[in-house]
Amino acid sequence: MTIHPIDVILHKRDGFSLSDEEIHSFVRALVERTPDRLLVTDAQIAAFLMAVFLNGLNPSELASLTREMRFSGDTFDAAPLKTFTIDKHSTGGVGDKTSLLIAPVLAAAGLAHPTPEGVPGICVPMISGRSLGHTGGTLDKLETIPGFNTQLDLPRMAETLRRCGAALIGQTPRIVPADRILYALRDHTGTVESPFLINASIMSKKLAESLNALVLDVKVGSGAFMPSYERSKYLAELMVQTGEASGTRTVALLTGMDEPLGRFSGNWIEVWECVDIMRGRRHPLSSDLIELSNALSGWMLHLAGRASSPQEGALLADRILTSGEAYEAWLKIVQAQGGDTSLFDDPAAHHHPAATRTLKATETGYLSSMDCKQVGWAVQRLGAGRAKPADPVDAHAGIESHAKLGDRIEAGQPLFTLFSSDERLLDEPEQMLSETIRIEPDAPVKQPLIREIVSAASLQSAS
Amino acid sequence: MTIHPIDVILHKRDGFSLSDEEIHSFVRALVERTPDRLLVTDAQIAAFLMAVFLNGLNPSELASLTREMRFSGDTFDAAPLKTFTIDKHSTGGVGDKTSLLIAPVLAAAGLAHPTPEGVPGICVPMISGRSLGHTGGTLDKLETIPGFNTQLDLPRMAETLRRCGAALIGQTPRIVPADRILYALRDHTGTVESPFLINASIMSKKLAESLNALVLDVKVGSGAFMPSYERSKYLAELMVQTGEASGTRTVALLTGMDEPLGRFSGNWIEVWECVDIMRGRRHPLSSDLIELSNALSGWMLHLAGRASSPQEGALLADRILTSGEAYEAWLKIVQAQGGDTSLFDDPAAHHHPAATRTLKATETGYLSSMDCKQVGWAVQRLGAGRAKPADPVDAHAGIESHAKLGDRIEAGQPLFTLFSSDERLLDEPEQMLSETIRIEPDAPVKQPLIREIVSAASLQSAS
Numbered sequence: 001m002t003i004h005p006i007d008v009i010l011h012k013r014d015g016f017s018l019s020d021e022e023i024h025s026f027v028r029a030l031v032e033r034t035p036d037r038l039l040v041t042d043a044q045i046a047a048f049l050m051a052v053f054l055n056g057l058n059p060s061e062l063a064s065l066t067r068e069m070r071f072s073g074d075t076f077d078a079a080p081l082k083t084f085t086i087d088k089h090s091t092g093g094v095g096d097k098t099s100l101l102i103a104p105v106l107a108a109a110g111l112a113h114p115t116p117e118g119v120p121g122i123c124v125p126m127i128s129g130r131s132l133g134h135t136g137g138t139l140d141k142l143e144t145i146p147g148f149n150t151q152l153d154l155p156r157m158a159e160t161l162r163r164c165g166a167a168l169i170g171q172t173p174r175i176v177p178a179d180r181i182l183y184a185l186r187d188h189t190g191t192v193e194s195p196f197l198i199n200a201s202i203m204s205k206k207l208a209e210s211l212n213a214l215v216l217d218v219k220v221g222s223g224a225f226m227p228s229y230e231r232s233k234y235l236a237e238l239m240v241q242t243g244e245a246s247g248t249r250t251v252a253l254l255t256g257m258d259e260p261l262g263r264f265s266g267n268w269i270e271v272w273e274c275v276d277i278m279r280g281r282r283h284p285l286s287s288d289l290i291e292l293s294n295a296l297s298g299w300m301l302h303l304a305g306r307a308s309s310p311q312e313g314a315l316l317a318d319r320i321l322t323s324g325e326a327y328e329a330w331l332k333i334v335q336a337q338g339g340d341t342s343l344f345d346d347p348a349a350h351h352h353p354a355a356t357r358t359l360k361a362t363e364t365g366y367l368s369s370m371d372c373k374q375v376g377w378a379v380q381r382l383g384a385g386r387a388k389p390a391d392p393v394d395a396h397a398g399i400e401s402h403a404k405l406g407d408r409i410e411a412g413q414p415l416f417t418l419f420s421s422d423e424r425l426l427d428e429p430e431q432m433l434s435e436t437i438r439i440e441p442d443a444p445v446k447q448p449l450i451r452e453i454v455s456a457a458s459l460q461s462a463s
Numbered sequence: 464m465t466i467h468p469i470d471v472i473l474h475k476r477d478g479f480s481l482s483d484e485e486i487h488s489f490v491r492a493l494v495e496r497t498p499d500r501l502l503v504t505d506a507q508i509a510a511f512l513m514a515v516f517l518n519g520l521n522p523s524e525l526a527s528l529t530r531e532m533r534f535s536g537d538t539f540d541a542a543p544l545k546t547f548t549i550d551k552h553s554t555g556g557v558g559d560k561t562s563l564l565i566a567p568v569l570a571a572a573g574l575a576h577p578t579p580e581g582v583p584g585i586c587v588p589m590i591s592g593r594s595l596g597h598t599g600g601t602l603d604k605l606e607t608i609p610g611f612n613t614q615l616d617l618p619r620m621a622e623t624l625r626r627c628g629a630a631l632i633g634q635t636p637r638i639v640p641a642d643r644i645l646y647a648l649r650d651h652t653g654t655v656e657s658p659f660l661i662n663a664s665i666m667s668k669k670l671a672e673s674l675n676a677l678v679l680d681v682k683v684g685s686g687a688f689m690p691s692y693e694r695s696k697y698l699a700e701l702m703v704q705t706g707e708a709s710g711t712r713t714v715a716l717l718t719g720m721d722e723p724l725g726r727f728s729g730n731w732i733e734v735w736e737c738v739d740i741m742r743g744r745r746h747p748l749s750s751d752l753i754e755l756s757n758a759l760s761g762w763m764l765h766l767a768g769r770a771s772s773p774q775e776g777a778l779l780a781d782r783i784l785t786s787g788e789a790y791e792a793w794l795k796i797v798q799a800q801g802g803d804t805s806l807f808d809d810p811a812a813h814h815h816p817a818a819t820r821t822l823k824a825t826e827t828g829y830l831s832s833m834d835c836k837q838v839g840w841a842v843q844r845l846g847a848g849r850a851k852p853a854d855p856v857d858a859h860a861g862i863e864s865h866a867k868l869g870d871r872i873e874a875g876q877p878l879f880t881l882f883s884s885d886e887r888l889l890d891e892p893e894q895m896l897s898e899t900i901r902i903e904p905d906a907p908v909k910q911p912l913i914r915e916i917v918s919a920a921s922l923q924s925a926s
Contacts, residue, residue: 043652045506047654
């Protein structure tokens with residue numbers, strides 16, 4: 001019997017639980033439709049998305065939707081590699097470049113201990129995204145490296161993993177095509193912030209990488225997509241449940257996104273910051289970035305069996321960063337993907353913003369708060385992001401942070417330097433930044449960067 | 464400041480009350496969009512409709528949406544006629560042909576008492592619809608009269624009213640265009656049965672007729688669109704509130720739709736049934752139709768000041784039907800709209816179904832129940848309705864009822880005669896009818912046809 005999309009919409013609308021068959025047929029209709037054969041219309045998909053947004057999905061429906069999306073197109077098959085596959089995913093932040101450190105750290109750990117077949121003992125098949133809303137995108141950052149090719153197909157990704165222990169690629173049209181269709185519609189129908197739809201979108205893509213383990217960085221605070229700590233935590237719980245139910249060991253870290261992470265927020269300047277760290281040049285403003293990167297890498301090394309605890313894993317990650325092993329792995333990955341590594345000798349020399357402006361403090365006190373989402377939008381408006389999906393991004397746009405929350409500030413001290421390729425793009429972001437910065441007479445209470453861990457064990461003890 | 468459709472969707476999704484400006488700009492975007500300038504996409508409209516379906520509209524939002532839709536295109540201006548304008552609207556039923564009796568009855572009452580300027584003292588500017596779902600449509604019935612033109616523009620409608628006291632026309636593309644767009648999308652996105660959206664759809668069109676008064680026939684029972692008595696009553700209350708708030712005296716009758724109304728359900732056969740009644744040939748199976756028509760006309764005559772009570776109005780309506788005055792008015796209207804009245808001399812002679820089949824009772828007892836929606840679908844599948852919006856309807860398709868609920872039935876006695884222009888279309892409807900008919904040993908408890916009256920007064924005493 002054919003299940004019509006309209007019946008699936010009506011059932012979700014009326015609060016019934018959708019069957020596996022209903023979800024299967026809806027996702028198939030989505031993927032198999034053609035302009036001549038509109039098995040389901042955009043309007044029907046939008047109605048379905050809004051019904052899911054408002055009525056939610058129960059665990060069985062959510063598992064079914066995630067599974068159907070995961071298998072809606074090509075999936076990466078890691079079995080022939082006979083190795084331990086692991087990835088990290090962040091819900092999106094400002095200046096969040098941990099992927100550029102974590103992939104090399106894990107690759108280095110894997111290269112140091114190959115399998116009997118000579119494959120790195122840990123592989124990171126990392127499929128990343130582009131800048132979205134107020135947040136940056138790993139692909140946009142990587143593509144500022146001349147020649148770096150993020151559009152590898154799956155066989156080439158496997159080959160890169162075999163040689164380097166990590167591959168950093170973009171979603172192809174054939175990987176989880178259902179998500180591409182749903183995502184484009186969610187963005188303009190007001191159905192983005194549903195924990196159920198976010199879970200299905202993220203987890204379908206990550207599980208399509210055929211992972212043994214996954215570490216999630218779920219942002220909380222003013223720069224997070226989720227509007228409250230509780231909503232972020234609920235999303236983390238859903239994703240851990242979904243991952244574990246699919247046989248992927250899954251852990252989520254709830255981490256603060258109240259200010260840009262590290263020193264730079266943009267595209268090339270974020271690569272520069274990571275190269276500096278991997279070459280042993282740690283700028284004081286990069287400490288939060290290094291702390292978060294090590295915590296995430298630590299969990300990954302622990303799950304991969306290389307450390308007896310996440311804490312020990314974090315220490316190991318820091319040693320790999322310091323020793324130059326991560327940098328070696330990084331060069332290997334960049335070269336394997338066609339990137340020119342000669343720029344890394346002096347990354348600052350390749351930062352060429354046509355226009356620069358420095359925002360200075362107008363009063364003395366402590367840097368007490370900012371709306372980090374607004375800061376992210378300022379970065380995007382400088383040219384680091386896109387107004388429309390097909391627009392190019394400006395490699396040189398972005399901001400440099402000169403202070404962190406809680407720092408003592410003297411009037412006249414620089415707070416941010418703004419970079420853009422177009423002088424005219426500086427005014428609005430400068431205004432946005434100066435509006436959102438608060439300097440108060442008293443030092444604010446500083447929150448830890450890592451707020452909480454959600455794991456199968458924490459969920460079990462909570463229930 | 465421009466209000467973007469996405470923000471209206473987000474506000475409704477998140478349970479905020481929409482402002483008049485937000486609803487205004489959303490409806491304008493709907494009406495003013497062009498293929499080159501998609502101010503709002505189908506997907507966005509669908510998301511909005513589902514958010515309204517699930518989160519509802521408060522009285523102020525509902526009034527605003529109805530008003531914006533009402534004024535989204537051309538409206539009929541009755542002021543130059545200087546008469547009392549009134550209409551009736553039904554939420555849709557099977558065999559429901561009361562409009563074909565009520566318009567002539569009210570027109571006759573108006574013609575009998577012209578204004579000082581010589582216009583009928585009551586005018587019925589009736590804008591009707593086509594068959595929809597399992598229900599029949601007044602326009603489809605009228606168009607079986609050769610030459611009858613339902614596509615009058617508004618100046619020609621005014622002229623017809625001036626001469627005949629009633630005009631029976633279809634919605635033009637320029638009357639309430641917002642409803643045409645919303646309706647087409649609601650139908651395939653599962654957002655039809657919202658009392659808020661139904662109210663806005665019906666009342667925007669009726670109020671665009673510039674009415675002094677409106678009587679609503681809100682169906683309850685197995686043949687009604689609304690799934691329960693409570694939901695039908697809630698819809699009736701919303702419509703009465705909306706009408707009254709717009710200065711149109713509005714009354715709703717909750718009436719039973721548990722079996723087809725009258726003797727025939729189809730297109731030409733329904734015209735035939737009404738012509739018979741107006742010419743004084745009352746078939747016993749038409750009694751429920753006459754009762755309902757008189758009750759609705761009675762309320763209309765009362766609201767128009769021609770009867771001191773609805774009951775007295777019903778008696779007056781019955782006298783107008785019996786005296787031949789209604790038939791005279793009917794001939795006048797049909798002629799004014801180009802219809803050939805010669806067929807009315809022997810309407811049975813113009814019923815030419817190519818295929819006929821009679822469904823007989825297989826047991827003895829009392830006709831106790833049927834799913835009237837299923838009966839309606841059987842009528843549609845015989846060819847009286849459309850599978851796609853642009854399809855023609857079969858003038859000769861339909862059914863004749865030979866018994867009413869509660870009637871004593873002998874095995875072998877005919878229950879329905881089925882008519883179609885295509886022999887092959889008989890099987891499925893015959894099956895549908897035989898499946899839904901229940902004959903039980905005991906007589907069922909018969910419910911009154913008119914269940915309840917909702918008016919400004921009843922709402923006030925209830926609150």
